[in-house]
Every structure is written in structure tokens, then in C-alpha cells.
Amino acid sequence: MPTTIPAAGTLPWRVHDHTLQVALVxxxxxxDWAWAKGKLDPGEEWAPAAAxxxxxxxxxxxxxxxxxxxxxxxxxxxxxxxxxKVVRYWAARVVGGHGRLVNEVDDVAWLDxxxxxxxxxxxxxxxxxxxxxxxxxxxxxxxWPFVVVRHAHAVGRGAWSDPDDxxxxxxxxxxARAAALVDVLGAYAPERVVSSxxxxxxxxxxxxxxxxxxxxxxxxGLSEEGFAEDPAKAPRRVQKLLAxxxxxxxCSHGPVLPAVxxxxxxxxxxxxxxxxxxLAAASDAKLAKGEALVCHVVGxxxxxxxxxxxxxxx
Numbered sequence: 574m575p576t577t578i579p580a581a582g583t584l585p586w587r588v589h590d591h592t593l594q595v596a597l598v599x600x601x602x603x604x605d606w607a608w609a610k611g612k613l614d615p616g617e618e619w620a621p622a623a624a625x626x627x628x629x630x631x632x633x634x635x636x637x638x639x640x641x642x643x644x645x646x647x648x649x650x651x652x653x654x655x656x657x658k659v660v661r662y663w664a665a666r667v668v669g670g671h672g673r674l675v676n677e678v679d680d681v682a683w684l685d686x687x688x689x690x691x692x693x694x695x696x697x698x699x700x701x702x703x704x705x706x707x708x709x710x711x712x713x714x715x716x717w718p719f720v721v722v723r724h725a726h727a728v729g730r731g732a733w734s735d736p737d738d739x740x741x742x743x744x745x746x747x748x749a750r751a752a753a754l755v756d757v758l759g760a761y762a763p764e765r766v767v768s769s770x771x772x773x774x775x776x777x778x779x780x781x782x783x784x785x786x787x788x789x790x791x792x793x794g795l796s797e798e799g800f801a802e803d804p805a806k807a808p809r810r811v812q813k814l815l816a817x818x819x820x821x822x823x824c825s826h827g828p829v830l831p832a833v834x835x836x837x838x839x840x841x842x843x844x845x846x847x848x849x850x851x852l853a854a855a856s857d858a859k860l861a862k863g864e865a866l867v868c869h870v871v872g873x874x875x876x877x878x879x880x881x882x883x884x885x886x887x
Contacts, residue, residue, distance in 0.1 A: 578648070578658045581623035582610025583635055583665035584705050586714065587683070593709050595689050595702065598630055599680040605694040606682070608701065610660055618885065619661045621756035627665065631681050632673040635665035636762035636820065638716045639708055639869050639881040641701040662701045664714060668762050713843065713880040716869040718761040719814065721833060721855075722824040725750040725863035725887070727773040739771040739796065747773070750863035750887045755781045757865055757885050758822055763787075767814065768824040769795040777863070778824045795825045804832060811836040818873030827859040837868055841879040848882040855884060863887035 585596040597606045611626035613619065620637055627635050641662040648658050674681065684692060686706050690699055708714035725747035733741045743751060758781045766782045768774045770791035782789045793799040794806025807829050814821050815836070825833060834856040841849050855866050869881040 576654070576656045578656050579613045579619070579622075580610055580658060580660040581613060581619045581626060581662070582608045582660060583623050583627045583637065583663050584608055584641060584701055585627065585631070585633060585635055585665045585667055586705060586709075587667065589683070592685050593706065594683045594685055595705065596631065596633075597682050597684060597689055597692060598678045599682070600677055601679045602677065606692045607695060607698055608662065609678070610662070611677075618753070618757055620663070620760040620883075620885065623661065623663050624665075624760040625756075628670060629676045630674070630678045632671045633667050634669035634762075636668045636718070637760045638664035638666060639713065640664075640883060641704045644697045644700065646697060664705050664708065708880075711843075713871055713878075716871050716880060717818060717820045718763060719820075719837065719868040719870050719879075720758060720761060720763060720822045721830065721837075721860070721866040721868070722754070722758075722778060722822060723827060723830060723860035723862055723864050724769075724771070724774040724777045724824060725754075727862075739798065742772050743776050747777070747863065751777045751780050753887070754778070754863070754865060755784050759785065761820065761867060763820045763822045765814075765817075765819050765821040766790065766824075767792055767795070767810070767821060769793075769797075769799075769826060769829070771796050771826070774824045774826065778822055781822070795823070795829060797826045797828055800826075800829045800832070807832045808836050815840075815870070815877045816874040818870075818877070822865075827862075830859050831856050834866075837879055840870070840877055841868075841882065843878050844880055844882060848879075851882045851884055852879070855882075861886055 598609050609627040609630045613622040644660040728744050766787050766789045768789050865885040867883040868879045
């Protein structure tokens with residue numbers, strides 16, 4: 574059986590002079606024009622790899638947007654044996670970076686979608702371009718991420734002797750997942766981090782916040798205790814975050830998350846059936862501990878719509 578080589582990449586996009594443009598890279602090794610992409614490092618997750626490879630090849634820091642069709646094709650591995658390469662792609666907005674070419678690339682070209690279609694060297698790369706253009710035409714390309722995180726694994730209630738359950742900390746696997754979330758969340762470049770004040774929630778997102786130079790804003794209504802006292806507070810917090818329309822991470826507890834997702838689920842009418850099912854399943858199961866559910870949102874407030882959904886399981 575052929576081995577599988579996982580890789581990830583992006584289609585950076587912008588609107589310039591009212592025209593949609595995408596960034597292609599030229600690789601001198603192959604003398605081809607393609608999308609910025611590369612293989613996953615051992616143990617790396619897909620989304621962080623897409624953002625990392627884009628930065629390594631172009632010097633651009635990106636925020637991942639809606640997922641795009643993956644590419645599958647057969648190639649020869651380093652031993653000269655057939656291998657199935659699977660590349661996952663995302664639309665991406667440039668949010669920073671120096672733009673200097675860094676690795677394996679000698680040119681980056683911003684082209685309108687017709688010129689990009691003609692310059693791409695591989696027919697398979699046009700699948701992602703067509704999907705990106707469809708999103709643009711449908712008004713579902715310019716998204717911002719609303720990321721819902723369930724706190725990572727914590728010390729068990731039975732092993733915790735302090736009567737204040739809000740102080741119960743993460744255990745070893747929980748801290749490891751919090752560390753892994755740094756790159757997962759970083760791929761979506763959130764600008765705000767909101768959390769239950771319980772230690773196990775704050776410590777799940779604190780490593781990312783520290784790496785991103787953000788502070789964790791705690792809200793009592795997102796805690797189990799605050800939710801039990803007033804179940805309306807958590808949904809109101811979600812509504813406020815939707816009204817603000819800033820890329821955000823919200824971390825809370827299993828018993829609270831169905832109320833959080835009950836606000837987001839009705840907004841997903843324009844998402845695919847698969848994405849709606851993914852959101853419903855996450856709500857029913859309360860998310861796995863340490864999971865990040867990424868809802869790609871267009872608009873804000875009453876006009877907000879969830880147009881794509883991703884689940885990043887530990």
C-alpha cells in the first residue's frame with residue numbers, strides 16, 4: 574500500500590481596486606506556479622501547518638478562513654516509492670509578516686482569479702481557486718473566527734479536596750493540550766480571548782494568549798457556577814461577541830457549551846449540510862475536552878452568519 578504524505582497550504586486573498594486577487598508562489602526547484610503549501614511536521618496538526626508553511630515560503634502571516642477542497646495525488650517519496658499526497662487548503666487573509674521570501678520560493682505574484690487560473694501549472698490547483706471565487710461571489714469569503722474551546726483535561730473532582738472547584742487545575746495531559754492549542758488557535762489569529770474564570774479554563778487558553786500578546790478576559794457567566802445561577806448570561810455573552818465581530822476565542826465548560834452553541838447553530842443556515850451536522854454533533858456531545866470548534870462567521874450582530882465549521886480534536 575502506498576504511504577500517505579499529509580500536507581497543508583493556503584490561498585492568500587485580498588480585494589485590490591475592487592478586484593479579487595490571490596497569491597501564487599513560484600518554486601524554482603520545479604519551475605512551477607502553485608499555492609503556498611508544505612508537509613506537516615511530525616505530530617503537527619493541519620491548520621497550524623498551513624499557516625506555518627505559508628509564512629515560511631512567503632514571509633506572510635495569515636489568518637485561516639474557510640476551508641477549501643483538498644487535493645489528492647500520487648507522487649514518489651524520498652525512497653522513490655509511490656505515495657499518496659493529501660493537501661488540505663484554507664482561504665487566508667494576510668494579517669502581518671515582512672513579506673520577504675524565505676524558503677523554496679523565489680517569487681510571489683498577486684493575480685486576479687482569471688490570471689491565476691491561467692498561470693497555475695496544475696489542474697488540481699484550480700479546484701481550490703474555483704471554490705474561493707464561489708465564496709467571494711456568495712459573500713462568504715470575508716469571514717472572522719468565533720472559536721469555542723472546552724477546557725482541557727483537569728484533575729478529577731474525586732481527587733480534588735479543596736471545596737472551591739473553580740481552583741481545580743489541569744492535569745499533565747491537560748497542560749500538554751493547552752500547549753498544543755497555541756499553534757492551533759494561532760492559525761486563526763484571534764484578537765480576543767474570553768474565558769470562564771475557573772483555573773482549568775483560564776489555563777487552557779493562557780499559553781495561546783501569552784504567545785499572542787493578549788490577555789484572558791474572564792466572565793463569571795461562562796463558569797459552571799455562574800451558569801447555574803443564571804443560565805442566560807452565557808448566551809448573552811455570545812451575542813455580545815457576535816455584535817462586536819472581532820476574531821475571538823471563548824473557553825468554557827461542558828455543561829455551559831450547549832447554551833453557547835444554541836446561539837451559533839441557528840446562524841448556520843448558509844453552511845453546508847456537513848458543517849451543520851458538525852455543529853449539531855459538537856453541541857450534542859458538548860465538545861471533547863481540549864477541543865477547539867472554529868465557526869467561520871460573516872457579518873456581525875443581527876447580520877452574523879456561520880458559513881463554515883471546523884472541529885480540532887485533541
